[in-house]
Amino acid sequence: MKTLRRAAEIRDLRRLARRRLPHAIFEFIDGGAGREITLRANEDDFARIGLSPRVGVDVATRRTRRDIVGFDSALPVMLAPTGLAGLYWPQGEQAAARAARRAGVPFCLSTNSVASIEEVSAAATGADLWFQYYFLKDEGLTDRMLARARAHGYRVLCITLDLPVQGRRHRDVRNAFVVPPKVTLPTVLDALRRPSWVAGYLRHGVSFGNFETHQLGGGFSTIAQHIASLCDAGADWETVRRIAEKWGGPWVVKGVLHPEDARIAVGLGASAVVVSNHGGRQLDGVPSAISALPAIAAAVEGRAQVLLDGGVRRGTDVLKALALGADACMIGRAFLWGLAAAGEAGVDKTLALLGDEIDNALALLGVPDVAAIGPQILTPGGAPDFSAKMRDPA
Numbered sequence: 001m002k003t004l005r006r007a008a009e010i011r012d013l014r015r016l017a018r019r020r021l022p023h024a025i026f027e028f029i030d031g032g033a034g035r036e037i038t039l040r041a042n043e044d045d046f047a048r049i050g051l052s053p054r055v056g057v058d059v060a061t062r063r064t065r066r067d068i069v070g071f072d073s074a075l076p077v078m079l080a081p082t083g084l085a086g087l088y089w090p091q092g093e094q095a096a097a098r099a100a101r102r103a104g105v106p107f108c109l110s111t112n113s114v115a116s117i118e119e120v121s122a123a124a125t126g127a128d129l130w131f132q133y134y135f136l137k138d139e140g141l142t143d144r145m146l147a148r149a150r151a152h153g154y155r156v157l158c159i160t161l162d163l164p165v166q167g168r169r170h171r172d173v174r175n176a177f178v179v180p181p182k183v184t185l186p187t188v189l190d191a192l193r194r195p196s197w198v199a200g201y202l203r204h205g206v207s208f209g210n211f212e213t214h215q216l217g218g219g220f221s222t223i224a225q226h227i228a229s230l231c232d233a234g235a236d237w238e239t240v241r242r243i244a245e246k247w248g249g250p251w252v253v254k255g256v257l258h259p260e261d262a263r264i265a266v267g268l269g270a271s272a273v274v275v276s277n278h279g280g281r282q283l284d285g286v287p288s289a290i291s292a293l294p295a296i297a298a299a300v301e302g303r304a305q306v307l308l309d310g311g312v313r314r315g316t317d318v319l320k321a322l323a324l325g326a327d328a329c330m331i332g333r334a335f336l337w338g339l340a341a342a343g344e345a346g347v348d349k350t351l352a353l354l355g356d357e358i359d360n361a362l363a364l365l366g367v368p369d370v371a372a373i374g375p376q377i378l379t380p381g382g383a384p385d386f387s388a389k390m391r392d393p394a
């Protein structure tokens with residue numbers, strides 16, 4: 001596809017996704033909670049960190065490989081768990097998992113995927129698969145889901161902690177976004193301008209593939225209703241301990257912004273802590289992920305890995321996160337835009353862009369191996385003082 005070949009950066013993939021997706025679905029991906037202060041800060045704070053290159057270094061051979069929770073990843077990058085990927089492109093989870101396998105990076109399947117645990121593992125044999133778990137009210141369902149994930153080769157359990165209830169996402173309220181999408185005059189008029197998406201949707205439809213029909217209650221529901229009916233807001237660290245024990249393999253916690261929570265997770269045996277504010281989709285006004293990272297990396301003290309997501313849009317963002325103490329980054333929207341724009345080839349493009357940008361930046365920074373990235377690549381003083389500037393533009 002010519003347009004895909006001409007995409008110079010991830011932002012171009014977002015533009016293509018916007019053209020192909022119905023408005024409400026594009027906004028579901030794009031949007032955040034509240035006034036989207038945190039959503040904007042996730043990207044803006046990366047832009048405020050300066051890089052300090054060295055010259056006169058042999059950079060003829062460069063290395064981008066990095067261990068991510070025991071997997072030798074081709075890049076310090078993996079695909080974040082994202083719900084409903086199959087709504088953005090037919091069989092979107094399978095496409096993304098295959099693209100991750102091709103690029104040699106891990107893929108994390110969401111509890112709220114369209115494709116099931118079984119369908120994704122069958123479509124992407126040999127990929128490094130992780131399974132993301134939301135605390136469910138139904139203990140039997142939890143046991144079955146974890147057993148299915150284990151039996152189908154998912155290696156790491158990613159326990160997401162920052163969604164006891166869903167954040168208040170104004171765009172979704174204004175767009176009356178429900179699953180399955182409702183047929184109304186405005187949605188039909190909008191869909192008529194998006195024939196490629198409609199054709200895929202009519203062939204494949206949408207459902208929450210990891211749940212059985214009777215558990216979903218039938219009919220249309222907002223994502224907030226779906227979460228409220230199935231997820232357990234009563235879960236705590238004791239629940240984390242119990243889930244980790246049931247799982248029996250490597251596990252990570254996702255959604256940590258406070259150093260003390262990172263310490264607790266490490267004390268319970270987490271292999272990694274994911275510094276994340278859910279892409280600005282939960283509580284508006286919390287710190288950007290990159291600004292929360294240094295204190296958490298300091299609290300973890302190398303006893304577990306530290307991953308980061310939120311606002312990662314280019315290779316230099318990944319290197320800035322590594323410089324401030326992360327081992328790797330997860331990407332959410334960056335791959336969903338590629339997926340929505342062009343399916344599997346679009347996710348290939350996202351990962352190729354990030355890989356090329358990381359490689360290019362290593363050469364231009366004078367640090368040929370990603371393993372040697374540290375605070376030395378930042379302008380003197382390292383990260384700016386992030387605390388001063390969160391503001392509501394009204």
Ligand SMILES: Cc1cc2nc3c(=O)[nH]c(=O)nc-3n(C[C@H](O)[C@H](O)[C@H](O)COP(=O)(O)O)c2cc1C
Nearest residue numbers: 029080081082083110160278279309310311332333
């Ligand atoms: C459309 C969408 C759906 C998401 N669904 C989930 C999910 O099901 N489980 C989860 O743990 N995080 C979910 N997230 C959060 C991502 O895992 C990740 O934290 C976030 O996208 C990172 O920010 P970024 O999009 O700026 O990269 C979702 C994010 C988006 C954009």
